[in-house]
Amino acid sequence: MQANRLFFVKTLFTLFLIVGILSASFAQTIKGKVFDRNTGEALAGANIVLKNTKYAAIVNIDGSYTIKAVTPGTYTLVVSIVGYQSPQETTVVVKEKGITVVPDFQLLTNAKSLVEVVLVGTADKRSDNAVRNIEKNSDIVQNILSEKTIQLLPDVTVANALQRVSGVTIQRDNSGEGRYAIIRGMAQRYNNTLVNGIKIPSPDDKYRFIPMDIFPSEMLERLEVIKALTPNMEGDAIGGTMNLVMKSAPDRFLFSANVSGGYSTLFSSSRPFTAFDHSTINKLSPSEIRGNNYAGTAGDFPLNNVHYTNRSYPVNSTMGATIGDRFLNKKLGVIVSASYQNFYKGANSQNLIQSAQPGYNPTGNTPVFTDAYERQYSTQTNRFGIQNKIDYVFNSKNKIALFNLYVHQNEYQTRFTPDTTVGTNSSAASRSVDVSYRSRWQIQDIYNATLQGDHQLSSLVKLNWSAVYSIAKSQVPDMASYNFNANVILDPSGKVTRVDSTTYGTGMHRIWQRNKDQDYAGYVNLTYTPTILNTKVEFETGGLYRAKTRDNFYNDYSLKAISTTVQPFHSIDQIGLAFSPAANGTGAVTAVNANTYTAHEYIAAAYIQAKFMLLKQLQILGGLRAENTQQDYTTVMPSTFDAKNGTISYVDLLPSVHLKYALKANQNIRLSYFKSVSRPGFGELVPYILPGEQFDEIGNPYLKHVQADNLDLRYELFPGHADQLLLGAFYKQLQNPIEYFVTRNGGPSALFIQPGNANNATNYGFEAVFTKYFGKFGVSANYTYTHSEVTTNKLFYHYVAGTGVTTDVVSQTRPLQGQADHVGNLSFLYKDPKAGLDVQIAFSYTGDRIAQVSQYYNLDTWQKPFSSLDLSFEKRLAKRFSFYAKINNLTNEPNRLYLKTAPSVINQSFSGGYTIPYQTNANYTIVQRDSYKLGFLGGFRYKF
Missing domain, CATH: 2.60.40.10 (Immunoglobulins)
Structure with missing residues (x-):
């Protein structure tokens, strides 16, 4: 059988x-x-x-x-x-x-010509193929992310999406989220941001650059990073320009919606999310409510926002919708797009606080640490964005459009510092403990309204114009912080045996801060296209005028404990607080701050450029732009205050030339030269003084603006569809680059952080971009090598036999702040249209870079290489419904800051056998380590 x-x-x-x-x-x-x-x-x-x-x-x-x-x-x-x-x-x-x-x-498409209306192409503008055509046919060097690519990325904000672009890295906030873009090693100050080609103001309290995390990425039709400027573009972009092209009215009815939820694995029952009550926060300070001569009392500061509650596993959520169509025989186009995001994120951080003054023993410029602590951040961010565009096509020669954008972001952050383990009174047997809390609510808004017109005045003459109103605001109402201090007694093994009898509350700070940038601007461009010597030549001229008004307000109240006698460890409610002395403490408004000011800026620019084919395959575009800058500021300081007010003016001539040679229909070689500038922020020019954790910050009224000469060379191959190969090199020569230095202001121990102009700097590098699909599988990769050099004077604090302790001035050449030598992205993609499945595994890498420049030789703070591995996918469930997921930080990569000094050298400066904590390598000293953990999001999408 x-x-x-x-x-x-x-x-x-x-x-x-x-x-x-x-x-x-x-x-x-x-x-x-x-x-x-x-x-x-x-x-x-x-x-x-x-x-x-x-x-x-x-x-x-x-x-x-x-x-x-x-x-x-x-x-x-x-x-x-x-x-x-x-x-x-x-x-x-x-x-x-x-x-x-x-x-x-x-x-062929089904589109039909309309009476007196010309529709140019009906291809899917959202696709990778469409943006490859834009890159190939463009007059400039740029890289573009399409809407479909952005949708599939593991990122939900423009800031995080930017890190996928060749040559772009991001600066992260203390919750690990991307905030600012660094392009080709040029820090965020050297880049500008446009929306639909129009420059918008920043809600930042000191700088011009815009926090890119305020923009939900799903509102974009495409994201352009422009790396070479033509004369008809604003000249204040040395690194590059980020142009956010928002969704425009479709050719036929469009509706899409999405909803998702998820959470960060950082938060659990053992490490909950810590929140505070912001509902009772007064957005006006006591002096604004009761008058400038009013000296506040403890009763003016309610304590609700320093009462904390814990939440385990808080849920993140997003919602978005877009609807659009064309009406009146397709002449009137309307689209509205909105997005809402609510995220709970944070970090666990280990920190060493470095003294402003290094030690001279044993080798000179030896780092000295005053504190070590572990800190927890809990940040709730909810952002809302809505944009709409209405365009009307009168006929084939005249079109008008109105665009509106509003983005709003609330950020509620709790910072909890459980203890410190190093201090001036620390030893092997006793250590200082300092428990502190900080509650911070930041509100940011950007609004832009742009009315534009395009007119074909004749067969040879075209006119387009824009009238723009923009406003950006930021407000931090009643930021509150307080702390307790004590000494703990240790046994020989290092364990805490008891808290000594000097536990007390040390005080509380309350700060009100807000700023507003308001712009009125007008743009006009006139194009004339005659035929000269059998060659069509495009002449273009035009200009802009922008009037900016900036208002800044700052009010700082410092309250001290009435008594520092023995008290048990308790809550802030049990500490008696008052100004000391009550009559003229920092809470009294008579102690004014130069950070309250009004400033104006007037930019007038004009340009002329020409574009023509010198040979059958060689296009030349060149011209000259002139920009006149007029600035003034007035602080609230008395007339005896140095630099109470000031005026600044200068003119920049910005030539540029761009050569584009078509080797074949799908291959280009580009060579570009352009001159550009970077203006200081108002908050850097005003002579303010603000307290900081390590160093106080001061402004610099004598800060100069930066100028740069830029060269670009790029080979481009577009084999078809979404495939591409880009190989390029760039070189930048900067005059008067702006760096932040630790500097003296008064006595030998009065050290501050201040912006200053360094000597000339160079920045050069190489870029490579490769995208290739093999049927359903695809690979997308980019790599950028960047090298920069700037030489500055540094201080060397050391001991000289026969002379004693002395400070010498030495010269040091280093990279520019924020520039990483190696930057790369690698993504593996799978796209199966039949199954309705898209999958992407994305890896991003940023190499070593300087995070903070020190005034002392070899004491710059560096950021260790940072990498992230993320996963995203979308699966069609029915004809119009799909499920999608985004998983971030699969490897739980920490962010680490370090000094290039061995821990063994630093430990020699401590007595009693104490050694600095958190060290894992004998060759360098970790001064900060932030851990963010994995986060995920999953949801549903509907498309009609």
Whole structure:
């Protein structure tokens, strides 16, 4: 019986094998591609069927399709896709051997011309293919992320999406979220931000650059990073320009919506999210409510915002929707897009606080640490964005559009510092403990309204103009911080045995701060396109005028404990607080601060440029831009205060020339030169003094603006569809670069952080971008090498035999602050249109870079290389519904700051055998380590 069963199984297996071989012998493969006839774009998702058979396929992202196991014979192959003309057919003869290759299908859209309306192309503007065409045909060097790419990325803000662009790194906040962009090693001050080509103001309290995390990424149609400026572009971008192109009205009805939820694994029952009550916070300080001569009392400061509650596993959530259509015979286009995000994030941080004055023993410029602590951040961020665009096409020669954008962000942050373990009174047997809390609510808003017109005045003359109103605001009402102090007694093993009898509350700070930038601007551009010597030449001229008003307010109240006698460890409610002395403490408004000021800036610019084909393949674009800058500021300080007010003016001439040589239809070589500038922020020019944790900050009224000469060379290959290969090099020569220094202001121990101009600096590097799809699989990679040099004077504090302790001035060459030598991204993609599945694994790497420049030789603070591994995917569940997920920081990569000094050298400066904590390497000293943990988000999307 067993033998018969075994014989039956063997026979059945043999029959199956024979049938398989015979089927393989008579079943062949059909391959081909499908494109848009007008744009050459791959029509991913198109349906391929062999008529009256079961054989079918879906077109891949690169336009290819494959039908396998087809029995030899003659078939009718049919291709169809929504939005294109009736299904096309062709006859296919499948032979017994070999692969049958079908000629490419070139489909036409269903779009029809309208009366007096010209619709240029109807290709999907959201796709990778569309932005590849923009990059190829552009006059400038740029990199672009499409809407579809942004949608699939693991990122939900523009800041985090920017790190995927070649040559771009991000500066993270203390919750690990990206905030500012660094382009080609140039810090955020050297870059500017546009929305639909229009510059917008910043809500930052000191700087011009914009926190890019305020923009939800789903509101964008594409994200452009422009790396070379033409004369018709504003000249204040040395590193690059970020242009946020918002969604525009579609050619037909569009509706999409999404909702998602998730959480950060940082928060649990053992490490809960810590929140505070902000509902009773007064947005006006006591002096604003009761008058400038009012000296506040403890009763003016309610304590609700320093009462804390814990939440385990708080839920993150997002919602978004877009709706748009065209009306009145397609002349009127309307689109509205909105997004809401609410996130709970944070960090666990280990920190060493470095003394402003280094030690001279044993080697000179030895770091000295006054505190070590572990700190917990809990940050709730909710942001809301809404934008709409209305355009009306009068006829083929006249069009007008109105764009509105509003973004709003609330950030509620609790900072809890449990203790300190190093201090001036620390020893092997006793250590200082300092428990502190800080509650901070920041409100940021940006609003922009732009009215634009495009007019074809004649066959040779075109005019476009823009009238712009923008306002950016930030407010930090009643930021509250307080702390307790004590000494703990240790046993010989280092364990805490008891708290001594000097526990007391040391005081509380309350700060009100707000600022507002308001812009009125007008742009006009006139284009004339005559034919000269049988060559069409495009002349363009125009300019802009912008009037900016900036208001800044700062009010700081410092309350001390009435008594510092013995008290048990308790809450802030049990400490008596008052100003000391009550009559003229820092709470009295008579102690004014120069950080309360009003400033103005007037920019007038004009340019002229020409573009023409010198040869059949060589395009030249060049010209000159002139920008006049007029600035003034007035502080609330008395007339006897040095630099109470000031005025600044200068003119910049900014030439540029751009050569574009077409080797083939899909290959370019570009060579560009342009001159650009970077203006200091108002908060850097005003002579304010603000308290900080390590150093107080002071402004610099004599700060100069930065100028730079820029060179770019790039080879471009666009094989088709979403594929690309870009190889480029760049060189920048900066005059008067702005760096932040630790500097003296008064006595030898009066050290401050202050912006200053360094000597000339150079910055150069190499970029490579590669994207390739192989059917359903794709790889996208970019790498940037950057090297910069700036030489500045540093202090060397050391001991000289026979002389004693002395400070020498020495010269040091180092990289620019924020510049990383190596930056790279690598993504593996899988796109299956038939299954409706998109998957992306994204890896991002940023190398060593200086985080903080020190005034002392070899004491700069560096950031260790940082990498992140993220995963995202989207799966179609039904015709219009899909499920998506985004998982961030799979490897739980910490952010680490360090000094290039061995811990063993630093430990020699401590007595009693004490050694600094948190060290894992004998070659360098970790001064900060932030851990963020993994976060994920999952939700549903609907598209019509």
